[in-house]
Amino acid sequence: MQFQGKSVIITGAGKGIGRATALLLAARGAEVVAISRTQSDLDSLAQQTGGRSIAADLSVPAAAREAMARAGTCDFLVNCAGTNVLESLLEMTDAGYGTVMGINLHSALICAQEFARARIAAGGGGVIVNVTSIAGHRGFQDHVCYAASKAGLEGATRVMAKELGPHGIRVSALAPTVTMTELAAEAWSDPAKSAPMMVRHPLGRFAEAEDVARSIALLLSDDAAMITGAVLPLDGGFLAV
Template sequence: MQFSGKTVIITGAGKGIGRACAQVMAARGAQVIAMTRTQADLDSLEAEIGCRSIRVDLSDPAATRAAMAEAGPADFLINSAGTNVLESTFDMTDEGYDRVMDINLRGALVACQAFGRARVEAGGGGAIVNITSIAGHRGFPEHLCYAASKAGLEGASRVMAKEFGPHGIRVNCIAPTITLTELAAAAWADPVKSEPMMVRHPVNRFAEAEEVAESIAMLLSDDAKMVTGAVLPVDGGFLAV
């Protein structure tokens, strides 16, 4: 029970990588505080792992701050909440930009800010993992705002690692490849798009959500106590070749 006696806040915990994180962390002894905007997802997760749940729309900064206050002090934060709007540079809309940036970037930063303040008040220590994407490192068509949000979160995480470090708070990012979630299915269901991507992975497959969650658990653990300000690709070698 690696995280026995520890508490973790997970945004976007209702589906995909966030839900896998909740399952993995609970299985390893952590008390999970799950945040997402869909009550049915929270209800089913609570029944499955016995977590606390807070319904919140993370595109609303005031609501996000209120949810973090309701959660109270925690040892860890995993920012998994994310969305995508498939628009090219030519077709970008204000609505698409706002939707992606509000959740993927500002929502994560607000959660990190609230977590960091609470940890300092509690005496310091703790760790954050922000989930980014290989899309922040390579240019994928129709991922303009998504790529900007994930690259921005990686840059911001380096700043937080610098500013939070003196308080014993570590901040890292996980950059997954295409992970078999509902969000990815919408973007990569077409074999014309997915097959050329598949062959660029030395392991010849996409990631499973649990595999990403296990890497996140590693970064939160004392096994990574000297790791901060880093971006760990969980990409089957995609960025290496």
């Protein structure tokens, strides 16, 4: 019960990494406030965690702020909401750019802002973990907007750490490799594309959502009390070779 008495807001909690994180943190004692766009996902998650749920389209700034207001003052924030539109630079559309940047970057900044304001009003302290991607470190075909959004969030993470540190708020980013979620399956289901990527992982596999959830729990915990402003690759050694 590592997080007994603690509360955590998790965006994108309905599916994938966000859902795995909600289940893990609830199992370790945290009160989970799950934010997701799909009510049915939230309903099934609530049955498993017993936590609160808020249905919201975080791509709409006013909706993101309202969701954070409903979430209230919590100890932790995990910015896990994410999406992708597979477009090359030459095929990039305004709609695709807006969708990806709106969810992956803008909504994360809004949620972090509202979380930090509430924490400071409560006397400070707390932890933010932003889930990014190794796509912000290496160039992957058809990921131009996705890469820009994740690299942007990592840059913002360092600024947040500097600005919020005096208030006792730690901010770090976790950059997973390919993680086998529904979103990743769309991009990596073709063996011709996934096989060359797989062989560049010294551990010989892609990540599972539970792998990412455990690393998020580490960054939230007191064991990481001196970690802030960091970007932690969770990549099976991909970036090392």
